[in-house]
Amino acid sequence: MSKNLPGAAGDLAEKYPSVWSAYSDLGEATANAGGLTDRERRLVKLALSIGAASEGAVHSHARRGLAEGIPYEDLQQVALLAIGPLGFPRGVAAGTWISDVEDTD
Known part of the structure; x- marks a missing residue:
């Protein structure tokens, strides 16, 4: 997924994949929390x-x-x-x- 991210976000995702994964999971959870x-x-x-x-x-x-x-x-x-x-x-x-x-x- 990090290959699709531009600039610093992509760099962070590459360097710290577990941080990016946790951040992505949070985004998915908040997106699904309502209607x-x-x-x-x-x-x-x-x-x-x-x-x-x-x-x-x-x-x-x-x-x-x-x-x-x-x-x-x-x-x-x-x-x-x-x-x-x-x-x-x-x-x-x-x-x-x-x-x-x-x-x-």
Whole structure:
């Protein structure tokens, strides 16, 4: 699985496979802990990444969202929704981070 991970995450997975395995298991357990759909989970994770101001995580969740068939416009709406609670600069930054991924696909 680590061969599919870019950059530092892939490096960590290669160097510490047991840590990566535990992290993956936690992700699977939390995903299955409720009734959200795959789409809803992806959009929530994108929103949380925006809130945390994690450019890498926004790129990752936007890229995966596009691969899962979520329209680019829906991903951008998440960035727009961030403007209210997080402020205009954070929402605009998130929109540009999402655009980075759309422009490369």
